[in-house]
Structure formats: structure tokens, C-alpha cells
Amino acid sequence: MTTTIFVLSFALVLGLATLSATQAADTEFGPQNPFYAPSTLPFQAPPFDKIKDSDYQPAIEAGMAQQKKEMQEIANNPDPPTFQNTLVAMEKTGRLLHRASAAFFAVSAADTNPDLQKVRSAIAPQLAAHADAIHLDPKLFLRVKTIYEQRASLKLDPESLRLVEVTYDQFVHAGANLSDADKEQLKKLNEEMASLSTEFANRLLAATKAGAFVTADKSALAGLSDAEIAAAAEAAKGRKVDGYVIPLQNTTQQPDLLSLTNRTTRQAIFEDSWNRAEKSDANDTREIIAKLAQLRAQKAKLLGYSNYAAWKLEDQMAKTPEAALGFMGKLVQPSTAKAAAEAKDIQDVIDAQKGGFTLQPWDWEFYAEQVRKAKYDIDQSQVKPYFELNNVLQNGVFYAANQLYGISFKERHDLPVYADGVRVFEVFDSNGSSMALFYCDYFKRDNKNGGAWMNNFVEQSKLMGTKPVVSNVANFAPPAPGEPALLTADDVRTMFHEFGHALHGMFANSEYPSLSGTNTARDFVEFPSQFNEHWATYPSIFQHYARHYKTGAPMPADLLAKIEKSETFNKGYSTTELLAAAELDMQWHSLPPDAPLQNPDAFETDALKKTNLLISYVPPRYRSSYFSHIWGSGYSAGYYAYLWTQMLDDDAYQWFVEHGGLTRANGDRFRQMVLSRGNTEDLAKMYEAWRGKAPSIEPMLKYHGLESNGGK
Numbered sequence: 097m098t099t100t101i102f103v104l105s106f107a108l109v110l111g112l113a114t115l116s117a118t119q120a121a122d123t124e125f126g127p128q129n130p131f132y133a134p135s136t137l138p139f140q141a142p143p144f145d146k147i148k149d150s151d152y153q154p155a156i157e158a159g160m161a162q163q164k165k166e167m168q169e170i171a172n173n174p175d176p177p178t179f180q181n182t183l184v185a186m187e188k189t190g191r192l193l194h195r196a197s198a199a200f201f202a203v204s205a206a207d208t209n210p211d212l213q214k215v216r217s218a219i220a221p222q223l224a225a226h227a228d229a230i231h232l233d234p235k236l237f238l239r240v241k242t243i244y245e246q247r248a249s250l251k252l253d254p255e256s257l258r259l260v261e262v263t264y265d266q267f268v269h270a271g272a273n274l275s276d277a278d279k280e281q282l283k284k285l286n287e288e289m290a291s292l293s294t295e296f297a298n299r300l301l302a303a304t305k306a307g308a309f310v311t312a313d314k315s316a317l318a319g320l321s322d323a324e325i326a327a328a329a330e331a332a333k334g335r336k337v338d339g340y341v342i343p344l345q346n347t348t349q350q351p352d353l354l355s356l357t358n359r360t361t362r363q364a365i366f367e368d369s370w371n372r373a374e375k376s377d378a379n380d381t382r383e384i385i386a387k388l389a390q391l392r393a394q395k396a397k398l399l400g401y402s403n404y405a406a407w408k409l410e411d412q413m414a415k416t417p418e419a420a421l422g423f424m425g426k427l428v429q430p431s432t433a434k435a436a437a438e439a440k441d442i443q444d445v446i447d448a449q450k451g452g453f454t455l456q457p458w459d460w461e462f463y464a465e466q467v468r469k470a471k472y473d474i475d476q477s478q479v480k481p482y483f484e485l486n487n488v489l490q491n492g493v494f495y496a497a498n499q500l501y502g503i504s505f506k507e508r509h510d511l512p513v514y515a516d517g518v519r520v521f522e523v524f525d526s527n528g529s530s531m532a533l534f535y536c537d538y539f540k541r542d543n544k545n546g547g548a549w550m551n552n553f554v555e556q557s558k559l560m561g562t563k564p565v566v567s568n569v570a571n572f573a574p575p576a577p578g579e580p581a582l583l584t585a586d587d588v589r590t591m592f593h594e595f596g597h598a599l600h601g602m603f604a605n606s607e608y609p610s611l612s613g614t615n616t617a618r619d620f621v622e623f624p625s626q627f628n629e630h631w632a633t634y635p636s637i638f639q640h641y642a643r644h645y646k647t648g649a650p651m652p653a654d655l656l657a658k659i660e661k662s663e664t665f666n667k668g669y670s671t672t673e674l675l676a677a678a679e680l681d682m683q684w685h686s687l688p689p690d691a692p693l694q695n696p697d698a699f700e701t702d703a704l705k706k707t708n709l710l711i712s713y714v715p716p717r718y719r720s721s722y723f724s725h726i727w728g729s730g731y732s733a734g735y736y737a738y739l740w741t742q743m744l745d746d747d748a749y750q751w752f753v754e755h756g757g758l759t760r761a762n763g764d765r766f767r768q769m770v771l772s773r774g775n776t777e778d779l780a781k782m783y784e785a786w787r788g789k790a791p792s793i794e795p796m797l798k799y800h801g802l803e804s805n806g807g808k
């Protein structure tokens with residue numbers, strides 16, 4: 097299955113307008129604050145042993161003030177604008193803000209608490225205002241514009257030319273060409289939206305926690321393994337309740353629905369998930385999302401666009417909503433047809449067992465698992481012992497990177513981390529030189545956001561002399577005490593996926609920090625990660641890591657063959673649920689500026705209906721009210737990117753297949769032409785230069801088993 101993942105990138109924080117209410121906090125900032133000077137740890141790694149929760153806000157606020165001052169100096173420079181005194185100078189600003197906010201956003205997502213949530217609420221509108229203050233500064237924009245207009249005659253190298261164009265486009269995109277009155281209105285809108293997004297994230301975290309399934313009746317959990325039941329009992333203890341607790345994951349479907357035999361329990365857990373944020377209580381998010389959609393449409397109008405999606409996609413690889421919608425439109429028929437065939441197989445099982453009911457979404461995973469067993473005879477409990485976490489990491493994820501790119505890893509125990517269980521590895525290039533730090537934080541905690549993601553603590557930049565420090569975060573079920581951490585096949589994919597983001601960050605080889613690594617368009621940034629998933633089942637890699645945790649025996653050939661055969665299993669469902677979520681996102685963000693406040697439930701039903709995706713047994717991967725990608729993080733009008741980048745990753749993998757598969761030569765070429773390039777050239781052109789042609793949808797249909805004649 098496709099993993100639910102996003103990159104938490106906070107690289108493009110430019111700008112600053114300190115609000116009067118925050119002035120007091122600035123005075124608390126001084127040399128005693130661990131962010132005051134660059135970290136003296138290797139790679140400038142964050143000094144987590146010295147950072148207190150109370151250090152973040154003063155450091156971020158001082159960082160904004162510092163960057164504001166630096167930007168004003170550039171804007172007020174009496175010398176005529178040059179590439180060096182404007183663009184390069186701007187790249188060097190805001191170092192304090194970068195180091196403090198990178199650590200803060202990572203920790204407040206992975207290991208939050210009420211104090212950090214308060215900080216997040218307090219600084220979100222300030223950061224939005226800060227970015228606006230820079231992008232909407234007329235003197236600064238005039239300098240950028242002057243250089244932009246002279247760029248053809250400046251004899252710049254390609255990366256520098258790209259920096260000029262990207263920076264200019266960012267200013268225009270943010271509203272630099274607006275009148276003063278419109279700029280003021282835009283600033284207000286941005287601040288209001290930032291506050292609403294933060295409120296959404298806080299409510300959803302609380303709603304997800306409160307939505308956990310709780311029962312005192314052990315028999316309700318029939319079908320779960322002893323270890324899973326023990327983990328549910330642990331979770332109950334952690335919350336000081338009697339019995340058993342099954343916490344919610346952030347997707348609509350919940351992992352335990354696969355094995356729970358009690359249909360009433362399955363329905364209850366599904367409904368806990370589906371209704372988590374729609375209980376008309378303090379955690380209900382519907383009012384917020386309706387308001388956000390309206391404000392976003394108004395912002396688009398102010399900037400001269402017919403809707404928010406048109407504005408948002410301008411700087412993406414797809415470039416227009418029409419391109420994204422056209423691409424998704426091509427997928428609807430093959431995906432829903434495959435899902436219908438899968439549903440029929442499932443209904444046949446239900447009927448054969450004289451179930452006497454019609455397939456509902458809470459039945460899907462349970463019976464799909466039976467179909468899988470019948471057709472492919474794969475039982476997850478048979479598979480999981482071969483996926484012990486550390487083995488998958490070292491002999492799978494790291495090994496694949498070594499075979500493709502020649503890099504190697506050594507665990508370090510001397511660097512401070514932000515929570516127990518976080519591990520740190522030093523990464524060495526093929527020539528033995530030390531190139532990066534990699535952190536990983538894989539187990540679910542109640543105070544961790546759902547899903548999985550990658551963070552940059554330090555971004556690579558030749559200009560700044562920095563090497564990458566990146567992290568991967570996930571929500572794998574922690575093992576019961578004394579038990580090994582055994583992963584599902586989906587978890588394994590998630591590890592490879594997130595590590596693909598990490599490679600994109602670690603291979604960065606850019607001059608300028610704002611063009612480095614994962615600072616690319618959203619409909620490109622999931623490409624390296626999804627591409628990296630392909631190696632999880634590549635025979636020589638799989639055989640290397642899929643070993644029984646007790647005996648060390650490799651996974652038996654017949655089980656491996658079944659896993660390979662089952663690769664396209666359930667792809668109708670998984671593609672359709674993604675498509676439904678992506679269409680919901682695009683429909684919300686295609687609202688015209690004069691549209692009234694929407695009723696989210698009615699809007700959702702209508703949006704799915706008109707895109708032929710209102711399918712009773714395939715609910716969207718996220719319902720609007722808990723779709724945190726589009727309301728709480730940066731994926732608004734961008735969720736299609738997961739599918740778009742699947743097209744890219746399958747098309748790219750097809751290139752490897754056509755050129756001898758996993759070889760160092762192929763890996764090095766991909767690293768050199770794509771993974772190391774960040775945003776230093778036009779992404780569509782970068783892709784085509786490496787691939788030899790534009791991406792096509794056919795490999796995606798083939799690898800997902802969605803070809804019209806592919807059958808099931």
C-alpha cells in the first residue's frame with residue numbers, strides 16, 4: 097500500500113515582522129539560549145541535551161527579528177543591486193531562525209506537549225507575517241526585480257540563474273506586485289489562515305487521541321495476536337484507563353481492522369476513525385476547514401487567480417490544476433474498475449461464509465486479507481517475523497543505499513536526541529568521507545503526529561558550509577516489553593519511503609540553501625521517496641534483509657514469490673482511496689472566491705459524486721475533517737502530488753529495469769542528475785534530461801496492475 101507520508105520542510109522561511117505582543121520575549125534571548133550560536137556539535141547537530149521547551153519561542157522570535165534586520169540592510173544598501181549584494185546576501189540571512197525553527201518544528205511534531213503546542217500557536221501567525229514582511233517589502237522586491245530583468249546579461253552559472261528566477265517568482269507569488277492596500281489585506285488573510293491551520297492541527301491531535309477505541313472486554317479484540325492485545329493493555333495503562341485501548345492512526349482505515357474477527361468491533365473502530373473530528377465537541381474541525389477554504393479562495397482572488405488551486409500550482413511541476421485534474425481523470429476508470437473487481441472477490445468470500453451482509457468499508461481490510469490468503473496464501477503473522485525493525489533498517493534500507501550509491505552508516509551514541517529511542521547514524525560517502533547525519537524515530541507515541549515524515553535539522557549548502565542533518569519519523573507499533581519490533585510489509589515500505597526523502601536531503605550538493613535537497617515543488621518531492629520504495633522488494637535487497645528474527649533464516653522462496661505476486665493486490669482500493677482524497681483536496685481548493693461558507697459533509701459527498709469517486713466501500717483515505725495534509729500542513733491543492741509522483745517513480749524505476757536494474761552505475765547517474773540537484777533546475781527538464789523523455793502514465797498502470805487488459 098501507498099504510505100501516508102509528507103515531508104515537513106521548513107526551509108523557505110524568509111522574512112519577519114515582529115508583532116508588538118512578542119517584543120517582550122525577545123529580551124529573554126541571549127547567550128544562555130542554546131540556539132544563540134551555531135551548534136558546536138558535529139554537523140551543527142541540534143544540542144537537544146541543552147534545549148528546553150522554553151528556549152524555542154525566544155530563539156525563533158529573535159531569529160525573525162535578526163532576519164528582518166538583515167533583509168532591511170540588503171533593501172537599504174545604497175549600492176546598485178547586484179547578484180552578490182542582493183540574492184547571495186539574502187541566502188545568508190536568517191541562520192538563527194533556521195536552526196531554531198528546524199529543531200522546533202521537528203520536535204513539536206514528533207514529541208509535542210501542551211507548552212510546545214502553545215508556542216506553535218503563538219509563532220505560526222508571526223512566521224506568516226514574517227514571510228509576508230519580506231516578500232511584500234517594495235524596496236527589496238525592486239532589487240530582486242532589477243536583477244531578474246538583467247539576468248540574461250549577468251553571465252550567471254545555471255544554479256545562480258535559477259536562484260534569481262525562483263526568488264523572483266516567490267516574491268510575485270506572495271503578492272509583491274500588489275498595491276499597498278491589497279498587500280495589507282493579504283497579510284491579514286495569511287495570518288488568519290495560519291492561526292486556523294494551527295487550531296486545526298491542535299484539535300485534530302486531541303480528536304485523534306480521544307477517538308481511540310476503548311473496551312474492557314477482551315473478547316472484543318478477538319483476532320489480534322497476544323502481543324497486540326498486550327500492547328493495547330499497555331496503551332490503556334499509559335492513559336490510566338481499565339481494559340484495552342487501540343489508538344487511532346491518522347488514515348480512515350485502521351491497521352487492526354485487518355485481523356479483528358468481531359464485526360461490531362470493526363464497525364466501532366471504523367466509526368471512531370471516520371467521526372473523530374465531527375462530534376460537535378471542542379475537537380470538531382468542520383467550522384475551521386470551511387472557513388479556511390473560503391479564506392484561501394479570497395486570497396487567490398486578491399492575487400489575481402480564479403481559485404486557490406490555480407495560484408498554488410503555478411510553481412509546481414504540473415503547473416496548472418487542469419494538468420493535475422487531467423492526470424487524475426485518466427486514473428479514475430482503471431482504479432475504480434480494479435476496486436470493483438476486488439470488492440466482488442471480497443463479497444464472494446462474505447457470501448461463501450454466509451455472512452448475510454453487503455461489504456462495508458470496515459469489512460474491507462478483514463476480508464481483503466482472506467482473499468489475499470486464498471489467492472496468495474500470505475498471512476501477515478507469517479510475514480512479520482521476517483521484518484524485524486533493526487534488520488530491515490541495516491540490512492534492507494541501508495544496504496540498498498550502499499548497493500546503489502556506495503554510502504555506508506555507523507551508529508553514533510554520543511549525540512543528544514530529543515526523545516528516548518531516537519537513534520543517530522553518521523553517513524559516509526563511497527570514498528569514505530563523512531557526509532551527513534541521519535536520525536530515526538520510528539515508534540508511535542501519543543504525543544507524536546500521525547503518519548511518517550522526514551525533517552531537515554540542517555540543510556546542505558556549499559555557500560554556508562553546512563552538511564545535511566536529516567531525520568525520519570514514523571508511527572510503527574511499539575513492541576510489547578521484551579518483544580522484538582516486527583514490522584508489517586506496509587511499515588517496511590514506509591521505512592524505504594522516508595529514507596528516500598532522507599537520501600534526497602543527504603545527497604544535496606547545492607551552493608544555495610534555498611535550492612538544496614528537498615526544497616523542491618510538492619509534486620516532485622515525493623518522487624525520490626516513492627522511487628526508493630521499489631528497492632524494498634527488489635530480489636537481491638529483499639533476500640538480504642527479510643530474515644527470521646529468531647533463526648536468521650531467509651524468507652522461504654515460496655513466501656517471497658507470493659509476496660511478489662501480491663504486489664498489485666488491493667491496488668484498486670489503495671489507488672481509489674488516494675484519488676478520492678486528492679479530488680477532495682482539489683475540489684475544496686477550486687471553490688470560487690464568492691462561494692458561501694460550505695457545509696463540509698455535503699460538500700464532500702458532492703465533490704466525490706461529481707468525480708465518480710463516491711463509492712460506498714472505498715472511503716477517501718482522509719475525510720475532509722481529518723485531512724491534516726491540506727488543512728494543517730502544506731499540501732493544500734497538493735495532495736495529487738502523491739499520485740503524480742507515483743507516475744514519476746514508476747516511470748523512473750522502469751528506466752532502471754531497462755538499464756540493468758540495481759547497479760552502482762545506475763545509482764550514481766540517478767544521484768548525479770536528480771537526487772543531488774534539489775531545485776537547482778526546472779524540475780520537468782531535470783527529469784527529462786535524466787529519463788530521456790517526459791514521464792508517462794503507462795509504467796504506473798502496469799506496476800499497479802491497473803492496465804485495462806491487466807485483469808485482476
Ligand SMILES: [Zn+2]
Pocket residue numbers: 101102103593594597622625
Ligand atoms: Zn513522502
